[in-house]
Amino acid sequence: MQITAAVAAETGGTFTLERVTLDDPGPGEVLVEIAGVGLCHTDLAAKDGHLPFPLPGVFGHEGSGVVTAVGEGVGKVRPGDKVALSFNSCGRCTQCTANEPAYCQEFMARNFAGARPDGSATLHRDGQALGSEFFGQSSFATHALAHERNVVKVPDDAPLELVGPLGCGVQTGAGAVLNSLDCRAGSTLLVLGGGSVGLSAVLAGVVRELGRIIVVEPHAARRDLALSLGATDVLDPAAGPLPEQVRAITAEGADYVIDTTGIADVLGQAMLALAHRAKVGIIGVPADPEAALALNLIQAQVLGVRVMGIVEGDSDPDVFIPELLELHRGGRFPFDKLITTMPFTRINEAVAAQHRGEAVKIVLIPGDQS
Template sequence: MRKAIKAAVARAISAPLTLETLQIEDPRAGEVRVSIIASGICHTDIAMRDQVFAVPHPIVLGHEGAGVVESVGADVVHFSPGDHVVMSYSSCGRCSYCKQAETAYCNFFFELNFKGARLDGTGAFDAGPDGIHSHFFGQSSFAEYSVCAVRNLIRVPKDIPLELLAPLGCGVMTGAGSIMHALKVRVGESIAVFGAGSVGLSAVMAARVVGATQIIAVDVNDARLQMALELGATHVINPHNEEPASAIKGMLPEGVNFALDTTSRPETITAAISALSSRGSCGLVGVSPPDDRISIAPMEMVSFGKKLQGIVEGEVVPSVFIPQLIELYRQGRFPFDRLIRFYPFEEVNQAIYDSETGRAIKAVIRMEH
């Protein structure tokens, strides 16, 4: 039966989300309804609020949800009411990329995650003439409940608080996965991480786990640079004080084997490429306006065999990778909980503001059922 829920609705560019009462439908075949316990706030949520991409408004955003399965639809056999789950991005499971376990590059990734509806155009909310859109990243977790496909879900242990696990579904997974899976950083190699937010700091922690011996964090926020040192960075650079590429070459004359840009700022990406060694690789994970451009010297790329690589969601399969991160957390080797600051659901706009201004590294809103 339909359920009345509270949700945060994005109705206008750069405007505060509005807390509203909506009706959410029962799960259909292959879907579950999840009682959301917490949801991380990602800069992608902010970008979609501001329609950096053509995500339809009004819409319920949120794509780092964690909660408890409340009910299941027909044909659902792998999840049951009471299961603890983390929610991640959606994929079709049928296209050539999904069949090769490259779900982040699903042929239907945009439609499933940014269209604001199921593939058939239907939504989860009965909001009258407003037509409030759902299924952002397949979940729309800025709400007390979410209806999503089973492919969005990862079952997690019940002995770890769900509010801690919520950020694993996107930002933390992206940073760690970029190091471990996409770039494949190995023991003894070097990396510079540009941007020490939740994605960048997750990358720093992952670089330490895999055994990188030089881990350089670059950010304009000294407090975040201090956090980077505590989490595994061997060196830090504040661009307000020194030019990053020159500073990196001062430490490592040949340059770094890898660079990861989390900022999507063209000038920062240029610096990251300049800091690479011969045969070095630079990964890009940031979200930027479609008309942003970067300046690359082809001779530099060709002469030194440098590589530039776009990375979506760390190129991981969430159902495999998130349990691995949880085990690393249990062992004390991946303390992502240090990034988190909690807010009650009613303060979602404050949480977003603190994320935008850098006051919070990873803001997580908690629901009260």
């Protein structure tokens, strides 16, 4: 079918809305009419060459919408179902069978290769293959082909246009608190970066009834938003050395640290503000793929520090997204407060606005032409 998609032609370039051809769903595939798609840092990191993906191509991996057709063998959803789209996984490897699909042994191939596992593209322009299958969906478009593995049926009362970010950014931040680090009630959490991932961690920290939630963020508006969402303290990194600012709040240091910045120097400063037996979760994608954390080995031993990389909040989307929606229904996880909507046609303006810090999480609405 002919659809409209935001095509990235070259590394570091802008998006161009173009008419392209999308395949019919094959075995195990699901065709979704997109109601909304989140603009995520990972989309832009891949477009700018910090993560692998073939160009020209179509990004987008926080889509949501309505199933319009399914391929052979699909039984999980049917046409008319409302769904959120998430990351793709193989379903067969050791990690997938242990219900840890975020660490699928085929994660890079299934989400960044730009084609199906058999090498075929799902998107074409003028007969030429485009990079497609980004996170198994490429949902910067009016329609997307996803897979039975990475679609999650959502209730009819879910805010369909807004649920896409639950498939990546929101579940990553919330899952870091509730799954990966399993933060204990009454403890102290230090969040580096007040973007959508960091503020989702704040929301989850409130759910977990943490004692202190400290957010480090250079934008004043985001610091204010963090406080309104339940952060107990906010810090401006320009106000002084981070370890001193943190220990002025809690002399023992932070029990948990979540880094969403991908900036080694920022995380290095946070390592000097740790409590004994602290856990550190690394989420942010660095601009430099060779970026490394300098870890003081004696300090790590004396404090009993545990450092872990986190992908997708250690989430199984089929389980975790419904849990987050149930919390939202009960008023305990207001992720919609992070979201600003814009017409899909204004995708380049949205990228600029999010870069300037004017919005935390922008969701692009294909049907909105205003």
